[in-house]
Amino acid sequence: MAGTFKFELVSPERVLLSANAEQAILPGAEGIFTVLVGHAPVVSTLLPGVARITLADGIKRIFVRGGFAEVGPEHVTVLAERAFITDEVDPRQIEAELDAAQKSLNDGLDDNAKLHITRAIDELRALVGSKAAH
Numbered sequence: 001m002a003g004t005f006k007f008e009l010v011s012p013e014r015v016l017l018s019a020n021a022e023q024a025i026l027p028g029a030e031g032i033f034t035v036l037v038g039h040a041p042v043v044s045t046l047l048p049g050v051a052r053i054t055l056a057d058g059i060k061r062i063f064v065r066g067g068f069a070e071v072g073p074e075h076v077t078v079l080a081e082r083a084f085i086t087d088e089v090d091p092r093q094i095e096a097e098l099d100a101a102q103k104s105l106n107d108g109l110d111d112n113a114k115l116h117i118t119r120a121i122d123e124l125r126a127l128v129g130s131k132a133a134h
Contacts, residue, residue: 005037007053009062009078016062016083023054024076026069027119035076042071048101048120050086050127051078061086063097063127086127098124 007021024035027049046067053060065082084093101121105114 006075011080011083021053025052038073039071044069047116050123094127
């Protein structure tokens, strides 16, 4: 398949997604970045946020609490500290992640870490809002 690469996201519990992807947008430590087929090799730390994976049949959104991404021209492997597919999760789990993120803001983090946690809180709030709308 031209224009696709192998994407795998693994959490401690299981493989959450293993598929051919057209694009992956990931919450990297240096900022959100996009991966397309042919991407230069890179390893990046991931911060809390939503990864958006474009597949032939639509977009998968996966919340990752953190981890690492290994990117190559033909593959992306994400090893997540904790992760869940947003469309398949119980809204209470999203609320629990939101509570944990809000509590971590009080842990004496530096400004950069607080910025990333705040971004994750905003994304989790948006997920809560979208679940409530359904």
